[in-house]
Amino acid sequence: GVVVPESNCDVLIVGAGPAGMMMAAWMARCGINARIIDKRGTKIFNGQADGLQCRSLEIFDSFGFADRAWKESNHMLEMCMWNPGLDGVIRRSDRLPDTIPGISRFTQIVLHQGRIERFFLDHLKKYSKIEVERGVLPESLEIDTSKVEDNFAYPITVKLRHLTDEEATPEQSKASKVEDGLFRSNLAADDTDDLIRKSRGKEGTAEIVRAKYMVGCDGAHSWTRRQLGFEMEGEATDYIWGVLDIIPITDFPDIRMRCAIHSAESGSMMVIPRENKLVRLYIQLTEITPDATGRADRSKITPETILKAAQKIISPYKISYEYCDWWTAYQIGQRVGTQFDAHTRVFLAGDAVHTHSPKAGQGMNVSMQDAYNLGWKIGLVVKGIVQRSVLKTYQSERRRVAQDLIEFDHRFSRLFSGRPAKDVMDESGVSMAEFKEAFVKGNMFASGLSVDYGASMLVAKQGSSAEQGDGTDVSTAHNSLTGKQVVGKQELSTNIKLGMRMPSFKVLNQSDARPWHLQELLKSDSRFRIILFAGNVTSATQKTRIKNFCVKLDAQGSFLRRFTPASCPIDSVIEILTLHSAKRCDVEILRDFPELLHPFDKQVGWDYNKIYVDDESYHEGDNHAYENYGVDKERGCVVVLRPDQYVGYIGDFEDVEDLETYFDGVLVKATKS
Ligand code: FAD
Known part of the structure; x- marks a missing residue:
């Protein structure tokens, strides 16, 4: 038979999205022998997550590349709220500073995920030999629990599969000519098991890696999480969101501001101005609902259906486009993982342990910040500088943040998605004053700066x-x-x-x-x-x-x-x-x-x-x-x-x-x- 090559590495990172890249950045800076793999054949080029919080920029700056994001991005200074007046026609009701003045030396910005991944890749190159290995995915995971407390042991055994280019590059949706994100979206069934099955039995495509630590940054469908048998807890309802990145042709006056628009009867939408004249529209697609299996029919979703929904919401103003850069739709539940690690040897970070709506632009930020919390701890434990027990603080510090995030998202979702109240007697409607208040309160949270870690061996404060x-x-x-x-x-x-x-x-x-x-x-x-x-x-x-x-x-x-x-x-x-x-x-x-x-x-x-x-x-x-x-x-x-x-x-x-x-x-x- 074929000899399957075997090797050791200190840290194996599964998934090269924002969480995985942040983890790799720490490994590079700590000088750790780490590998990072991703089942996809290419990095993301456009679309997907875009908002960067103040805290994420502070973190980028501490690595030395915030200036690149700062220069290339669109800066968001003002947030405008649009609601129906007494006549039912939308009008601007409020202007607020997008970032609370004085809380950080950075303001919130938007830049697409592909650029952010680029900065990380360049950073890895500058500080290490770590390279993202694409078209590679794990097929099995074993943890030798008798060795988990031994600092010198490699208790984790993972079998990896190397895919062909074809396998690693799934087809795009045929519904439109514009590049879309549907194939990465969770509206598409997860293909991990398929990929493993198809490539099994092929010669020379497998290898065995023994690792000291492993971090599953493999997104909402997390294979790693499934291997560990960990559950996600939370809301059963799944919202479906349409996302359109266009250069808009419109008479809407605030198209270069971040806007929350609540129409009287046609739903609501977020407007996010972006780099290169682009504007992103986020629209909750209320007419498309998940079927009995919990999945929505994605063939019904096209850029045209998303645009139509937007046109209704923004009426009497007009909006259309000649150029669409990217579009997608995805489905989100609000869920948090019950456990963030197994034996403080295998960890989960990012969407693998929490999912929520895109409205507050938190997804990528919180995911990166999970890995930012965990990376130095693993790095310094591997180097023998900090005690292994420090790794327990990952779950105690980050699970709380994830729970706060879900709670925030939950509250905000209801206020965002609800029909605006006609007057104080309209109990089924949402009060726009309440929405504004929630936004103002939520803004501190959304900056990423309100994170307050509890008492632990790392934080000498009162509390148990x-x-x-x-x-x-x-x-x-x-x-x-x-x-x-x-x-x-x-x-x-x-x-x-x-x-x-x-x-x-x-x-x-x-x-x-x-x-x-x-x-x-x-x-x-x-x-x-x-x-x-x-x-x-x-x-x-x-x-x-x-x-x-x-x-x-x-x-x-x-x-x-x-x-x-x-x-x-x-x-x-x-x-x-x-x-x-x-x-x-x-x-x-x-x-x-x-x-x-x-x-x-x-x-x-x-x-x-x-x-x-x-x-x-x-x-x-x-x-x-x-x-x-x-x-x-x-x-x-x-x-x-x-x-x-x-x-x-x-x-x-x-x-x-x-x-x-x-x-x-x-x-x-x-x-x-
Ligand atoms: P991901 O970015 O999902 O990265 C996971 C990586 O792991 C992927 O590269 C994947 O290929 C890889 N992977 C998965 N399984 C395996 C496996 N078994 N083996 C190897 N590799 C694997 N958030 C926002 O804030 N704003 C948005 O506009 C927005 N739009 C989105 C649009 C889409 C289509 C999707 C899917 C998500 C969007 N999000 C958005 C959410 C945001 O992208 C995520 O919160 C963020 O990317 C999470 O980062 P992550 O690193 O945890 O996971």
């Missing part, structure tokens, strides 16, 4: 694992040897919230006076960070406090030394960044700061990129960072950020023992090398 709401056992921050617990002092930095992402304000580099947004310094390079708010470093008392802090961290056997491999620079596991509040011109780096805060290297001298000041800049004003962060300008504080920029711990200079306890609960003591 019971509050995670799903019974996951994630112990609070504690020393794994002594069991001592630690709770950070939230009152020391009132606007840097334990469990939330680090907000950003402008600060100046002490050495060259250049302004930076603080977040720009927080690269996704898998390091933890201590932000030392050094306070007024010209005061003698404060100088002593800083010195004492640094002496403790620099001492032989200190946690910083214990957790950094002896052969590596002192900032390779935990980087210390300093932000002081004295006048820039009254301070000298070499005179006023201990060496630990600007380490010396024999080859390249002092590090000038570690010390920053909250002071006025020459060209960009004064951002008052201390005030905005809610930190005392005289005394400062110590803030710990996880590699994903979420706040893990806050304390005083004198609380080094707590700081040590925090890291004791997370990191693995480096073996002498």
